[in-house]
Amino acid sequence: MAQQEFLPYAENMDDYSDKLREAQSADSMPQFFKLTAQLPEKGNTDTILAATERSWVVIKTYAEGGENTIHAHPNDEHTFVVLQGRANFIGPNDEKRTCEKYEGVIMPAGCYYRFESVGDEPLVMIRMGFVIDPEQDPLGRIKADGSDFDAYTSENKSDTLVLSEAVFP
Numbered sequence: 491m492a493q494q495e496f497l498p499y500a501e502n503m504d505d506y507s508d509k510l511r512e513a514q515s516a517d518s519m520p521q522f523f524k525l526t527a528q529l530p531e532k533g534n535t536d537t538i539l540a541a542t543e544r545s546w547v548v549i550k551t552y553a554e555g556g557e558n559t560i561h562a563h564p565n566d567e568h569t570f571v572v573l574q575g576r577a578n579f580i581g582p583n584d585e586k587r588t589c590e591k592y593e594g595v596i597m598p599a600g601c602y603y604r605f606e607s608v609g610d611e612p613l614v615m616i617r618m619g620f621v622i623d624p625e626q627d628p629l630g631r632i633k634a635d636g637s638d639f640d641a642y643t644s645e646n647k648s649d650t651l652v653l654s655e656a657v658f659p
């Protein structure tokens with residue numbers, strides 16, 4: 491499959507924010523999307539598939555790891571569904587639950603969590619976010635102490651991206 495068939499993944503947090511704004515459709519027409527992505531050999535990708543002012547859909551891929559440091563999103567409620575691989579979701583008191591393919595979880599706004607890929611193939615998940623207050627940053631992300639936390643940092647154990655030739659699905 492040719493590279494140009496994939497929507498561009500976000501390069502960093504500012505790029506993610508720009509891509510979200512570009513994808514936000516103000517009209518009330520349906521937005522169709524396809525769950526496909528080029529899989530990483532190393533690192534991870536986030537690709538925004540569709541968005542409105544109050545919601546957005548992302549396909550996430552992880553060669554390994556995940557969102558490895560505990561954090562919360564104060565301005566969005568979001569749902570993850572595992573499409574490939576397996577993920578451990580871990581709560582603030584180290585509560586752990588494994589999600590297999592086609593299992594998922596809703597994270598209420600402000601809920602602290604982290605996750606990691608624990609399958610024997612790259613993890614692929616759909617993430618559907620719903621904004622609480624469209625006047626505030628929908629991508630707000632905080633550490634356990636309440637301070638801002640950029641996902642694209644080594645502190646979040648974000649790895650340098652190397653794409654493979656493999657494709658989901």
Ligand SMILES: [Fe+2]
Pocket residue numbers: 557561563
């Ligand atoms: Fe998160």
